[in-house]
Amino acid sequence: MTDPPRWVAAAAVLPVFVYGLAVTLRFVGPFPLLALFAAAAAALPLLAIARPRLLLAGVLPSALIATVVSVSAWLSQSVPTGIVGALGEGLLLGLPLWFAGVTAAVIDRFGLALLVLEGGLIEVVMARAAVDSLGGPAPASAFLPAWYRVDGAQVHALASALGHGLAPNPPLEGVLDPVFIGLALLAVAGLLLPMLRSPERDLALPRPERHRPIVPASRILPPPVLDVREGEPTPAVASPGGGLVPVVGAALGLAGVIAVAAVAPSLVYLAVGAAVALALGALGLLQRPR
Amino acid sequence: MITRRGWEAVAGALGALLLALYSLNLVLELVAVAAIAFVLTEMIGFEAAHRTLGPARFESRRDPGPRRVPADGEVPTTVELTYRGRVPFRAEVFDVVPDAFDPIRGSSRALTWIVPGATVRLAYAYRPRVRGAYVVGPTVVVARDAFGFCVRTTALRTDRALTVVPPSIAGRLGRLGVALFTRFQAGLSVRRRGYGTEFRGLRPYQPSDDIRHVAWKRSTLRQLVVREFDQESRQDFVVALDLSSGMRAGLWGRSALDVSVEAAALLTNLIARGGEDRMGFLSYAGGVFQFLGPGRGPGHFRRIVDNLALADHRAGAFSLPDLLVQASRRLRGPTHLFIFSALDGNMEGLRAANANLRAHGHHPYLFVANRGGFYPAPEEAPPTQAMEWAIAADRGRLRSSLAVTRSEGLPSFTFDRRGAGDRVLYAYTQIRAWGWAR
Numbered sequence: 001m002t003d004p005p006r007w008v009a010a011a012a013v014l015p016v017f018v019y020g021l022a023v024t025l026r027f028v029g030p031f032p033l034l035a036l037f038a039a040a041a042a043a044l045p046l047l048a049i050a051r052p053r054l055l056l057a058g059v060l061p062s063a064l065i066a067t068v069v070s071v072s073a074w075l076s077q078s079v080p081t082g083i084v085g086a087l088g089e090g091l092l093l094g095l096p097l098w099f100a101g102v103t104a105a106v107i108d109r110f111g112l113a114l115l116v117l118e119g120g121l122i123e124v125v126m127a128r129a130a131v132d133s134l135g136g137p138a139p140a141s142a143f144l145p146a147w148y149r150v151d152g153a154q155v156h157a158l159a160s161a162l163g164h165g166l167a168p169n170p171p172l173e174g175v176l177d178p179v180f181i182g183l184a185l186l187a188v189a190g191l192l193l194p195m196l197r198s199p200e201r202d203l204a205l206p207r208p209e210r211h212r213p214i215v216p217a218s219r220i221l222p223p224p225v226l227d228v229r230e231g232e233p234t235p236a237v238a239s240p241g242g243g244l245v246p247v248v249g250a251a252l253g254l255a256g257v258i259a260v261a262a263v264a265p266s267l268v269y270l271a272v273g274a275a276v277a278l279a280l281g282a283l284g285l286l287q288r289p290r
Numbered sequence: 291m292i293t294r295r296g297w298e299a300v301a302g303a304l305g306a307l308l309l310a311l312y313s314l315n316l317v318l319e320l321v322a323v324a325a326i327a328f329v330l331t332e333m334i335g336f337e338a339a340h341r342t343l344g345p346a347r348f349e350s351r352r353d354p355g356p357r358r359v360p361a362d363g364e365v366p367t368t369v370e371l372t373y374r375g376r377v378p379f380r381a382e383v384f385d386v387v388p389d390a391f392d393p394i395r396g397s398s399r400a401l402t403w404i405v406p407g408a409t410v411r412l413a414y415a416y417r418p419r420v421r422g423a424y425v426v427g428p429t430v431v432v433a434r435d436a437f438g439f440c441v442r443t444t445a446l447r448t449d450r451a452l453t454v455v456p457p458s459i460a461g462r463l464g465r466l467g468v469a470l471f472t473r474f475q476a477g478l479s480v481r482r483r484g485y486g487t488e489f490r491g492l493r494p495y496q497p498s499d500d501i502r503h504v505a506w507k508r509s510t511l512r513q514l515v516v517r518e519f520d521q522e523s524r525q526d527f528v529v530a531l532d533l534s535s536g537m538r539a540g541l542w543g544r545s546a547l548d549v550s551v552e553a554a555a556l557l558t559n560l561i562a563r564g565g566e567d568r569m570g571f572l573s574y575a576g577g578v579f580q581f582l583g584p585g586r587g588p589g590h591f592r593r594i595v596d597n598l599a600l601a602d603h604r605a606g607a608f609s610l611p612d613l614l615v616q617a618s619r620r621l622r623g624p625t626h627l628f629i630f631s632a633l634d635g636n637m638e639g640l641r642a643a644n645a646n647l648r649a650h651g652h653h654p655y656l657f658v659a660n661r662g663g664f665y666p667a668p669e670e671a672p673p674t675q676a677m678e679w680a681i682a683a684d685r686g687r688l689r690s691s692l693a694v695t696r697s698e699g700l701p702s703f704t705f706d707r708r709g710a711g712d713r714v715l716y717a718y719t720q721i722r723a724w725g726w727a728r
Contacts, residue, residue, distance in 0.1 A: 233412055
């Protein structure tokens with residue numbers, strides 16, 4: 001058995017982001033050439049799936065476009081229009097692919113990949129909510145203001161929830177498309193895939209043996225063998241894998257959240273926060289030397 | 291202990307949870323909750339299961355190997371450990387081996403799955419490359435969780451001290467001191483005809499013979515007879531090592547001091563095999579650091595070899611005149627003094643010190659490190675001008691130093707990274723044959 005290659009994990013992650021792109025393209029358009037150019041620039045991190053070293057170079061153009069659009073919006077205190085607006089529309093169009101590329105590039109680093117995936121899922125949900133807010137097919141120029149409106153409404157709802165405990169219809173809350181849910185679960189599965197290890201990889205030594213360079217031996221005759229003794233190393237045994245303990249923990253966590261949400265929805269976040277703090281405290285206690 | 295990957299997973303899961311809280315979307319929230327529950331359960335489960343992991347959970351044993359090993363020898367070793375705990379785990383087991391030891395066969399590391407009662411054996415061979423005192427071990431067991439989030443480390447007391455002695459001592463020594471009683475050892479004559487003071491026999495005169503060796507009382511008018519002598523025997527030798535920073539020149543394991551020690555060990559070996567001569571040791575840096583008077587016997591030679599193995603650089607300057615003065619104060623009988631040095635210090639008073647030493651019947655011989663020869667030309671990059679300049683400057687300094695010592699009648703030999711053994715061998719055989727070398 002060989003290790004699941006990076007492209008298999010990337011193939012599991014990619015569909016949910018393609019779904020996000022398709023949702024946008026289905027109802028919004030046509031996009032101007034400049035917007036398509038910006039979208040192509042935003043999709044450059046996809047190259048990092050094949051060559052992770054290209055990640056930084058792939059991220060830089062989209063970061064540049066994002067800076068230009070953000071500065072322009074901040075200076076004008078309004079949604080950008082014209083050339084900058086077209087750049088912004090293209091950036092939002094290519095953003096799901098940006099997240100797909102970055103997630104696939106860092107997929108060996110579980111924590112980072114999880115963070116990027118979650119951000120990407122939120123971006124897909126926001127795109128879906130923006131398209132829904134348009135109420136049907138719309139020109140590309142309407143997409144950027146819709147996106148800003150959804151973002152503003154979400155922040156407003158969150159502020160209300162924090163202030164009064166009530167969130168007046170947050171726009172992202174209602175996106176519960178079954179296709180999206182299925183593809184999101186597939187992406188999470190793809191994230192876990194690199195953590196499954198084959199016996200060959202499991203028995204590979206984590207660090208190469210390094211020694212200080214020493215000058216070549218000056219001895220010409222073969223060296224003496226001292227204290228010859230029979231002894232064979234015991235063969236290495238592959239570990240059986242992670243086991244079900246973390247899976248059971250995840251299932252219990254989900255069940256707990258759903259149970260609390262059913263009984264007292266307003267206490268869900270408090271309960272989640274308390275549980276996480278408790279778990280981190282227990283971990284800290286276990287870390288202390290005995 | 292949480293690994294970097296573990297911290298990253300915790301931070302990533304917490305970040306994802308915050309993002310999910312921002313979205314207020316049920317799907318995203320459940321994904322984030324599942325992720326953080328997965329990570330924290332794995333970590334807490336591992337830490338709780340292996341909290342008591344320590345040396346008490348293992349029975350460890352290292353095969354007792356030799357305490358003294360010659361450099362470039364080969365030492366097989368095995369380490370066995372049996373796990374007496376209750377929870378199986380994925381373990382990385384490795385034996386701590388000094389950098390100066392080259393692994394030859396097998397590996398001092400293993401990654402395996404350990405179950406209760408299981409025995410893990412590391413079997414490997416290494417080759418010590420640099421003389422000195424070392425410790426092999428301890429054996430370290432690192433327990434890792436399946437996802438690399440946490441590790442637990444424990445060190446087992448399997449360490450064993452090892453002295454790596456210079457390589458020429460590797461040969462088995464003959465019966466020490468036997469030449470004091472016989473001319474033969476292992477079927478070979480250990481004494482040679484020479485110009486020593488010990489009488490060997492009479493033989494007819496030949497035109498090339500020194501007229502002073504004619505035995506007049508045994509000669510007749512028709513047949514002149516000459517006395518033959520053995521090589522000079524039962525001589526005293528002392529090796530003097532310069533430990534100052536000037537002897538640091540060269541690569542690690544092949545510095546001027548290392549090469550000097552190797553040559554001194556060769557001389558010790560030669561003298562120990564002959565069994566007649568006596569050997570002593572002196573080290574100098576800003577003054578005499580160690581002095582072992584000339585002697586013979588297995589214990590004495592072993593002491594010299596051990597001191598050679600552990601000889602290291604010290605703070606303090608080298609002064610050849612002071613070394614000669616100090617040596618003449620300590621040496622009893624006439625002694626051949628083999629001095630290995632870079633000749634960095636000043637030479638003031640060399641004439642008087644040398645004259646004083648010789649007046650006591652001692653003979654100094656200088657083996658001078660040519661430091662430019664201790665740095666091989668880089669194979670991949672062209673030599674730099676700075677290096678060439680440094681070598682040229684040192685060569686000029688060496689030339690002037692040798693001019694001074696040779697003008698004082700001190701036999702001086704230069705050596706570089708290729709070794710000083712041939713020079714020492716030449717000087718020793720000359721001394722054995724003629725009583726002196728030049």
